[in-house]
Amino acid sequence: MSRLSEIARCPAAHKRSVGPHQFRRIGDYVLAVDDAGRFVFLSPSEYRDFLKGLKPDSPLREKLGHAGLLRDAFDFDDAAQCSAERGLLAWPGTSVHVIRLEKYGSRDVMDLGTARKVVDFVFTVPGPCVNLRLCAELTKQTWGLVWFIVQYARRKGEWHKRPVAFTWMGQSAPSVEQAEFLAAHKVDLRTEMWLSGKPKKGLVPMGVRRATALVQAPANQAAAWVDCLAEAGVESVLLATPPSDTGAFLEFYAAAIDRMLQLQGRLEIREERALGLLSGRRWLLPGHDLLSELCYAPDGGIYSSELALVMAGDGKDLLKLGQVGSTRYEDLAKSPAVRAVLAASLSENQPMCSQCAYRAFCAIPPSESLAAQGTLWGRHPSSERCSLHMAILDILFARLARTESAEALRAWMS
Numbered sequence: 001m002s003r004l005s006e007i008a009r010c011p012a013a014h015k016r017s018v019g020p021h022q023f024r025r026i027g028d029y030v031l032a033v034d035d036a037g038r039f040v041f042l043s044p045s046e047y048r049d050f051l052k053g054l055k056p057d058s059p060l061r062e063k064l065g066h067a068g069l070l071r072d073a074f075d076f077d078d079a080a081q082c083s084a085e086r087g088l089l090a091w092p093g094t095s096v097h098v099i100r101l102e103k104y105g106s107r108d109v110m111d112l113g114t115a116r117k118v119v120d121f122v123f124t125v126p127g128p129c130v131n132l133r134l135c136a137e138l139t140k141q142t143w144g145l146v147w148f149i150v151q152y153a154r155r156k157g158e159w160h161k162r163p164v165a166f167t168w169m170g171q172s173a174p175s176v177e178q179a180e181f182l183a184a185h186k187v188d189l190r191t192e193m194w195l196s197g198k199p200k201k202g203l204v205p206m207g208v209r210r211a212t213a214l215v216q217a218p219a220n221q222a223a224a225w226v227d228c229l230a231e232a233g234v235e236s237v238l239l240a241t242p243p244s245d246t247g248a249f250l251e252f253y254a255a256a257i258d259r260m261l262q263l264q265g266r267l268e269i270r271e272e273r274a275l276g277l278l279s280g281r282r283w284l285l286p287g288h289d290l291l292s293e294l295c296y297a298p299d300g301g302i303y304s305s306e307l308a309l310v311m312a313g314d315g316k317d318l319l320k321l322g323q324v325g326s327t328r329y330e331d332l333a334k335s336p337a338v339r340a341v342l343a344a345s346l347s348e349n350q351p352m353c354s355q356c357a358y359r360a361f362c363a364i365p366p367s368e369s370l371a372a373q374g375t376l377w378g379r380h381p382s383s384e385r386c387s388l389h390m391a392i393l394d395i396l397f398a399r400l401a402r403t404e405s406a407e408a409l410r411a412w413m414s
């Protein structure tokens with residue numbers, strides 16, 4: 001059971017009938033979750049009955065049995081399958097390769113030889129699809145590189161029979177010619193923007209389908225902002241917050257999720273963190289070191305994530321994993337940094353998360369723990385990211401607890 005939320009007059013768990021689980025209060029309900037992430041909502045009185053030990057004819061037995069919460073009716077095969085599907089053994093490989101085309105705050109751009117080595121390295125990383133994210137602030141100076149990488153990776157994809165997806169993240173909008181090239185090669189455009197005040201028409205550049213949005217808008221503008229993004233063609237957005245503003249952000253976030261669910265069927269727009277957290281698959285969490293992201297510096301350095309590369313600029317290159325051209329993908333497994341990142345990524349390895357109901361859904365990127373708390377392992381319950389994940393999961397599970405929104409949310413996630 002969980003120390004992270006409480007239930008009044010909670011009886012001791014019946015030893016032979018109650019299976020291992022964590023619980024959390026979500027509004028009028030008690031969420032009970034097993035280690036594999038199977039869950040059920042109960043009323044507080046049902047939960048107390050469950051803890052006391054259910055009678056053999058109790059109508060609750062079926063519901064709790066499906067969620068793996070009854071010790072005397074535990075389905076080991078189902079629990080094993082569930083854990084295998086969500087555990088590291090099912091990890092398909094790093095899904096996003098971020099290529100930084102020029103140095104932060106400088107005009108030094110990657111050279112063509114390095115770009116070729118980066119693409120060669122990326123194709124040695126296992127996974128069903130190669131997903132390249134090309135990032136640059138200097139569109140004009142890096143355009144030749146974009147052109148080369150897209151053509152070369154496309155050709156390599158044909159040789160290797162692997163689908164290749166591209167995202168271009170530039171600071172300024174592409175010219176007409178550039179936009180035509182990107183469209184012809186099915187390169188998705190991603191942009192980073194601030195949502196502040198009321199929505200403004202024309203904020204989203206033409207053709208942008210993905211966005212990272214830093215929120216400073218009041219919560220009562222959330223629906224209008226979601227409409228604005230969806231009408232401009234944005235299908236996938238990562239809502240983020242400046243560190244000091246979490247309370248206001250969460251109100252905005254909850255209202256934005258409600259609006260996205262309402263729009264379903266008319267305009268499709270999804271929030272990336274919500275999808276990653278609810279999937280229970282850590283490699284779907286945006287920006288997670290190695291599991292969902294690897295990052296390549298203009299000089300060919302390989303980093304565990306884009307944040308790890310940013311930190312290297314401040315002299316902390318603990319998460320530099322190698323160098324394209326001399327490091328093989330197989331070498332990464334031997335690197336102490338990779339082992340430390342993987343061990344720290346799994347919340348089941350985190351003693352301080354062991355009593356959290358969201359342990360099966362949550363993971364904090366080690367680079368973020370390093371940046372915020374000075375430790376790769378992190379001190380999760382006292383970190384900003386832990387508070388954010390817990391609050392976002394509260395918002396999402398509150399919607400899963402209500403029949404009307406649960407259906408919409410499940411459809412939205414599929």
Ligand code: SF4
Binds near residue numbers: 350356359364385
């Ligand atoms: S980091 Fe995640 S799993 Fe750990 S306590 Fe916080 S919300 Fe729970």
